[in-house]
Amino acid sequence: MLAGLAIAAGYAVGGRQAKAHLDHPVSKWYDRAPLLGGAGGAVVLWIVVRLINGDVSALYIVAAVVGGALVGTGLGVLAGRVAKKRAQVHIDVRPVAAAAVAAVLIAEVGWILFKDLINKVEWPSAKQRIPFPQLDVVTGSALQVGGVTIQRSAIFTVAALVACSVLLWFFINRTRLGRGMQAVSQDPDTARLMGINVDRIIVVAFALGAVLAAIAGVSQGLQNNNIEFRMGFLAGLKAFTAAVLGGIGNVYGAVVGGLVLGLVEAMATQYIPGQFGGSTWKDVWAFVILILVLVFRPQGLLGARVVDRA
Incomplete structure (x- = not known):
């Protein structure tokens, strides 16, 4: 979600300060903002749920992931629309640099927060088999x-x-x-x-x-x-x-x-x-x-x- 918002915000800044001096075509990343926001929102809400309660049922986890995906997609859609209105195809080098700096800063802050969450969240282990939730009707x-x-x-x-x-x-x-x-x-x-x-x-x-x-x-x-x-x-x-x-x-x-x-x-x-x-x-x-x-x-x-x- 942070990545999608950072990309969309970067291109919004770039579009507002655009000048047609150099012909550098830019990919329309604001169209990808809903997908990036949905993926990021699911991960963020899952982390929040596990921090609040480490032992939750599979139903709550599924609800958290789906809810986070919906919220993140909505935020991505809003950010993409804002960026689309202000973005232009041909932009100057300066707004590209501003967008890159903003993305780097957000990524660095996100990495610092993620490192603090590694030891606090119970992450699934990739080295062992994990029991899959059983449903009486299906299993x-x-x-x-x-x-x-x-x-x-x-x-x-x-x-x-x-x-x-x-x-x-x-x-x-x-x-x-x-x-x-x-x-x-x-x-x-x-x-x-x-x-x-x-x-x-x-x-x-x-x-x-x-x-x-x-x-x-x-x-x-x-x-x-x-x-x-x-x-x-x-x-x-x-x-x-x-x-x-x-x-x-x-x-x-x-x-x-x-x-x-x-x-x-x-x-x-x-x-x-x-x-x-x-x-x-x-x-x-x-x-x-x-x-x-x-x-x-x-x-x-x-x-x-x-x-x-x-």
């Missing part, structure tokens, strides 16, 4: 359907997949912002000429990706019952494999690729006999599928072949 006893045992966390994962897929399809195809995102992905220069705010679309795309990644992290935490700093490495590789398998840039292809990859791993675990079967080889078979797709169908299962013409 209770497994369900027996006929002769098949189904974990409740798996049902939550599938339900989250269906809900996120439907909402993402609706957002991309039925909203003005989603259609603008499609236009930017096809040709950002033409989209800018059509009046689309490309910088804002990029921020929304990153924020949307962060939300989906958070939902995926919750699903994996519910399945593993513990979290650690390495848990996302292999999951990220498999996510890339699923995206390539379905077709890069195709939302439906990513869903189909993930389902196909999961079925291949399950079938390889259950039905491949000998030393090449079992759970220890499921990751190997997943990457074998990736290699085969890259060799024989690089565009993926649902991807379209693109032909470059002179």
